[in-house]
Amino acid sequence: xxxxxxxxxxxVILTNFIVLGTTRLSTCIRAVAxxxxxxxxxxxxxxxxxxxxxxxxxxxTVAVKAVILPRFLRWAIREAAVRREVEPRVGYALSxxxxxxxxxxAFAISGRLPLPEGARAMLVPAxxxxxxxxxxxxxxxxxxxxxxxxxxxxxxxxxxxGLTHVEEVPFLVEAGVLLDVFVGVFIMGIVVFHIxxxxxSLDSTRLSELVDx
Amino acid sequence: xxxxxxxxVPALAAAGAYAHREAPxxxxxxxxxxxxxxxxxxxxxxxxxxxxxxxxxxxxALGSIVLATVSVLFAVIASYTVGYLRWExxxxxxxxxxxxxxxxxxxxxxxxxxHFVLLWIGLEATTLAVAPLIFHRHDRxxxxxxWKYLVISSVAIALALLGxxxxxxxxxxxxxxxxxxxxxxxxxxxxxxxLKAAFIFLLVGFGTKMGLAPLHTWKPDAYGEAPGLVGxxxxxxxxxxxxxxxxxxxxVALAAGVGPFIRPLLLAFGLLSLGVAAAFLVGQxxxxxxxxxxxxxxxxxxxxxxxxxxxxxxxxxxxxxNNAFVKGLLFLAAGNLLLRGAAGTHRTPVSAGxxxxxxxxxxxxxxxxTFLSEFAILGAAFQGGHYWIAGTALALLALIFVALAxxxxxxxxxxxxxxxxxxxxxxxxxxxxxxLALAVLLLGVYLPSALVDALGAAAGALGGRAP
Amino acid sequence: MSWSALLGLAIVLGLxxxxxxxxxxxxxxxxxxxxxxLLQLYRDLARLWRKGVVYSRTTTFAFRVAPVVLVVTAxxxxxxxPLDGRRALVGFSGDFVAFAxxxxxxxxxxxxxxxxxxxxxxGMGASREVTVAAFAEPALFLTFVALVLASGSxxxxxxxxxxxxxxxxxxxxxxxxxxxxxxxxxxxxxxRVPVDDPATHLELTMIHEVMVLDHSGLDLAxxxxxxxxxxxxxxxxxxxxxxxxxxxxxxxxxxxxxAGLLVVAMAVGVVESVMARLRLSRVPQFLTxxxxxxxxxxxxxxxx
Numbered sequence: 001x002x003x004x005x006x007x008x009x010x011x012v013i014l015t016n017f018i019v020l021g022t023t024r025l026s027t028c029i030r031a032v033a034x035x036x037x038x039x040x041x042x043x044x045x046x047x048x049x050x051x052x053x054x055x056x057x058x059x060x061t062v063a064v065k066a067v068i069l070p071r072f073l074r075w076a077i078r079e080a081a082v083r084r085e086v087e088p089r090v091g092y093a094l095s096x097x098x099x100x101x102x103x104x105x106a107f108a109i110s111g112r113l114p115l116p117e118g119a120r121a122m123l124v125p126a127x128x129x130x131x132x133x134x135x136x137x138x139x140x141x142x143x144x145x146x147x148x149x150x151x152x153x154x155x156x157x158x159x160x161x162g163l164t165h166v167e168e169v170p171f172l173v174e175a176g177v178l179l180d181v182f183v184g185v186f187i188m189g190i191v192v193f194h195i196x197x198x199x200x201s202l203d204s205t206r207l208s209e210l211v212d213x
Numbered sequence: 214x215x216x217x218x219x220x221x222v223p224a225l226a227a228a229g230a231y232a233h234r235e236a237p238x239x240x241x242x243x244x245x246x247x248x249x250x251x252x253x254x255x256x257x258x259x260x261x262x263x264x265x266x267x268x269x270x271x272x273x274a275l276g277s278i279v280l281a282t283v284s285v286l287f288a289v290i291a292s293y294t295v296g297y298l299r300w301e302x303x304x305x306x307x308x309x310x311x312x313x314x315x316x317x318x319x320x321x322x323x324x325x326x327x328h329f330v331l332l333w334i335g336l337e338a339t340t341l342a343v344a345p346l347i348f349h350r351h352d353r354x355x356x357x358x359x360w361k362y363l364v365i366s367s368v369a370i371a372l373a374l375l376g377x378x379x380x381x382x383x384x385x386x387x388x389x390x391x392x393x394x395x396x397x398x399x400x401x402x403x404x405x406x407x408l409k410a411a412f413i414f415l416l417v418g419f420g421t422k423m424g425l426a427p428l429h430t431w432k433p434d435a436y437g438e439a440p441g442l443v444g445x446x447x448x449x450x451x452x453x454x455x456x457x458x459x460x461x462x463x464x465v466a467l468a469a470g471v472g473p474f475i476r477p478l479l480l481a482f483g484l485l486s487l488g489v490a491a492a493f494l495v496g497q498x499x500x501x502x503x504x505x506x507x508x509x510x511x512x513x514x515x516x517x518x519x520x521x522x523x524x525x526x527x528x529x530x531x532x533x534x535n536n537a538f539v540k541g542l543l544f545l546a547a548g549n550l551l552l553r554g555a556a557g558t559h560r561t562p563v564s565a566g567x568x569x570x571x572x573x574x575x576x577x578x579x580x581x582x583t584f585l586s587e588f589a590i591l592g593a594a595f596q597g598g599h600y601w602i603a604g605t606a607l608a609l610l611a612l613i614f615v616a617l618a619x620x621x622x623x624x625x626x627x628x629x630x631x632x633x634x635x636x637x638x639x640x641x642x643x644x645x646x647x648x649l650a651l652a653v654l655l656l657g658v659y660l661p662s663a664l665v666d667a668l669g670a671a672a673g674a675l676g677g678r679a680p
Numbered sequence: 681m682s683w684s685a686l687l688g689l690a691i692v693l694g695l696x697x698x699x700x701x702x703x704x705x706x707x708x709x710x711x712x713x714x715x716x717x718l719l720q721l722y723r724d725l726a727r728l729w730r731k732g733v734v735y736s737r738t739t740t741f742a743f744r745v746a747p748v749v750l751v752v753t754a755x756x757x758x759x760x761x762p763l764d765g766r767r768a769l770v771g772f773s774g775d776f777v778a779f780a781x782x783x784x785x786x787x788x789x790x791x792x793x794x795x796x797x798x799x800x801x802x803g804m805g806a807s808r809e810v811t812v813a814a815f816a817e818p819a820l821f822l823t824f825v826a827l828v829l830a831s832g833s834x835x836x837x838x839x840x841x842x843x844x845x846x847x848x849x850x851x852x853x854x855x856x857x858x859x860x861x862x863x864x865x866x867x868x869x870x871x872r873v874p875v876d877d878p879a880t881h882l883e884l885t886m887i888h889e890v891m892v893l894d895h896s897g898l899d900l901a902x903x904x905x906x907x908x909x910x911x912x913x914x915x916x917x918x919x920x921x922x923x924x925x926x927x928x929x930x931x932x933x934x935x936x937x938x939a940g941l942l943v944v945a946m947a948v949g950v951v952e953s954v955m956a957r958l959r960l961s962r963v964p965q966f967l968t969x970x971x972x973x974x975x976x977x978x979x980x981x982x983x984x
Contacts, residue, residue: 003852010853013976021969093968100975107983114404125983131375138368144360151367158375165381165390177330177374180337184367187344191360194348198356207357210434 004045009126012038016133020095023084025077028149029070035156036065042163057174064182076189077145090140102132123164130157143202144192155181215262216270219321222249227314231307239310240295246314247291254284268392269328274670278530279457280324282537283450287317289645290442293545296641297442308345316342323454327393329377336458339451340366346443347435358438365431373418376411383407400468408469415462422455423512425482426489436505441548444501448508448540453533456515460675463519467676479520486513487609494616500547503620507575510613511536518590521597526677528589530668535582535656542649543571549642565625567646572621574653576614582656589680684930688763691934696908697721699945706949725901733897738798746793747902753786754909761916762837765925765933771837776824787813794891801883805891812875815967816868819861822974826858829981845924857977859922864970866914873952875963915944
């Protein structure tokens with residue numbers, strides 16, 4: 001089981017890199033959907049006792065993060081004329097290298113923190129790396145949709161960290177968090193849709209009318 | 214039972230309001246929901262119900278103060294909304310009223326929850342409930358404002374959730390996980406490093422929701438583009454909920470003994486907010502953005518009070534109440550002025566007068582309540598020997614007073630238009646602000662004993678005492 | 681100097697021209713064509729052997745020497761790889777640097793020859809080839825670092841041999857990343873899609889092919905053979921990282937190597953049939969991804 005958990009976490013880190021390195025918006029969404037699926041499977045791998053609430057959490061996560069939200073995001077951009085990201089503030093090759101640096105930093109930080117034992121030991125670095133990379137994508141990309149993807153990555157990272165406590169934080173609470181994330185991304189998607197309609201593009205650098213005079 | 218009702222009643226009212234298509238029914242749902250909630254709060258103050266949901270929901274002094282503040286403010290804003298909806302029909306009026314009520318439900322959840330994740334859920338729900346309200350005009354500017362608001366707030370809240378999980382790691386089995394009572398009771402058994410990291414993330418996350426500098430950048434845009442009453446709700450109620458979240462984090466940190474670590478953080482954020490607010494208030498032309506920066510200033514004062522401890526905690530909680538009412542007054546009055554298109558004592562004499570009253574209240578002039586609370590905070594600074602903090606704060610407050618006065622007086626004595634329209638304002642639109650002004654005036658002169666007791670208990674929980 | 685190492689070397693030297701044929705056949709079959717025969721490259725080499733060479737008047741000795749240097753360096757590099765899964769013909773501490781250096785020397789010779797012709801096509805190809813190499817080298821070295829970390833041995837013989845076999849169970853995820861990275865580097869160094877399409881006939885879209893436009897006859901045969909040998913060397917590295925064969929008898933180990941090489945060639949063919957060539961400005965991004973994968977593997981091995 002520990003081997004499976006390691007593999008899953010490695011794949012999660014790799015999906016972060018996919019988002020960092022791709023130019024296509026649809027690939028970004030698919031990568032985050034894959035990440036959501038992996039996150040849904042992780043509780044089952046971590047706690048193979050298979051209680052009902054673990055299964056419920058897994059199914060709910062997969063349903064929301066891997067199916068519903070990606071579909072909704074695709075709907076939000078379906079009228080977008082542009083399918084590719086314009087060259088972001090930090091170029092793709094540099095983003096990949098910074099991504100590796102971020103993973104190294106995450107591992108380094110986790111090395112200093114007193115960690116829980118066993119299979120969870122790789123959870124914390126993977127969680128921190130996903131959080132850092134989510135923030136990175138959010139900050140350096142200019143298309144509104146990719147920023148939403150970055151936010152999803154950030155939330156996934158926080159969720160990963162929360163998995164170290166699944167036993168203590170009961171199902172109802174995790175469901176509440178999931179619901180909040182769902183509604184949040186839902187509202188963001190609607191705003192993205194409106195941005196697309198209003199500005200005929202998803203370029204958030206166009207949103208610069210409000211300034212202090 | 215009552216506790217659950219406090220959350221459920223507004224939620225049900227929201228559903229009811231959404232179900233109807235005709236405007237009068239929706240307004241009825243809004244008023245009913247607000248009044249029922251207010252009644253429940255009064256009943257809770259009197260009867261002091263015990264915890265519910267296994268200790269996850271409970272009513273302590275600090276929570277009851279925040280709850281009462283939010284409820285009163287919401288009731289006033291609800292009455293204002295009646296007049297507002299007649300004057301300006303926002304597109305998708307169903308969503309408007311429903312979101313308002315969902316906000317009330319979520320704010321009640323924040324005030325009542327003694328479980329950190331529940332607190333987080335409530336705060337996130339308030340964030341999301343307000344977003345459609347900011348966007349109600351569906352134009353470019355509000356689109357930009359709501360996008361910035363959503364992105365920054367969501368990121369902040371996500372980081373706060375990470376902080377909550379850090380807190381759980383710090384607790385590591387000492388008592389019921391993430392329940393406030395157990396966290397405070399087992400304070401010394403919490404792991405200090407994880408706790409410090411947790412506090413940093415919680416402060417950054419919840420501080421962004423409060424609007425502390427340098428995390429305040431969404432505030433001017435969001436407050437500037439939202440309708441007046443939404444701005445009042447955000448500046449009064451949402452900031453109070455966020456302050457409560459920060460206060461709960463402080464409670465746990467103080468109980469665990471990392472006070473010397475967190476106090477400088479709070480003081481730094483507080484002073485920085487005051488400075489940034491002063492800097493951006495000078496020369497600010499837009500009225501609502503002006504009020505947004507004033508909100509940043511007051512959040513800075515709250516953080517300062519929390520960080521100082523002693524009588525500062527008492528002052529901070531009292532200031533939260535005053536700030537909520539004053540901001541409500543200011544935003545509603547400003548909203549009235551902007552509704553009529555141009556400012557001036559001719560068109561909207563009552564609102565202009567109220568704005569003047571609000572100016573004195575927001576800058577902490579006696580006999581308003583804000584004077585007492587700011588005095589308490591600054592007094593705590595002097596008593597604690599933090600002379601240069603107090604001096605800096607006083608200088609910045611003076612600067613802010615001048616900047617606000619210049620701008621607001623300019624707005625009030627604005628250009629008088631040619632044909633003076635009917636100078637009567639709808640009673641619905643002015644009754645609320647007048648009530649708030651009277652409340653702030655009252656708080657400056659007389660504090661009910663029940664309130665004083667509650668304030669003392671809250672200050673004690675935050676490591677302080679009554680002055 | 682073990683007989684199995686010699687046998688492995690001989691087999692790889694002889695089998696090298698088969699791999700491009702397998703790749704082309706797989707690509708053709710997957711795109712609905714019959715494709716050229718598997719042994720086509722052997723026939724090409726024989727045909728070129730019989731032909732005479734034409735030298736341009738503008739070229740010097742560098743042009744004549746380059747193909748020989750390419751093949752010689754490739755064969756020398758082959759001596760450094762443990763083809764039978766245990767030890768290489770020649771091994772010393774730090775020989776993976778020598779491996780990369782030998783291949784770089786061969787590439788350098790080709791580039792000099794390209795400049796020697798004075799033609800702009802060859803110059804363009806040479807500059808592109810060197811750019812690709814500049815991005816592929818870090819990835820290659822990072823994979824070497826990962827292999828060294830995993831096996832604890834500073835020699836290729838150990839990094840792909842018995843010590844790696846011992847470390848395989850615990851280092852599996854990192855080695856999976858190394859394999860992926862090596863495959864991407866193989867595609868780049870072997871001038872395959874998505875870096876360079878070997879089947880194109882438009883000079884402006886080529887990288888390697890256009891660099892060697894002026895060579896003919898025996899020179900061209902040597903260059904084609906050198907390219908195939910390079911491909912099989914990288915394939916051998918890949919097989920060594922994936923399937924440590926230290927425990928099984930040497931003859932079978934060599935057989936596994938051959939099978940692995942054929943699988944790698946087929947994988948190349950599959951990739952060629954599925955993907956299109958990348959725009960030239962995206963090739964650095966592609967190779968940075970390879971470096972990133974290898975760097976991730978290094979990080980994973982460092983925290984082990």
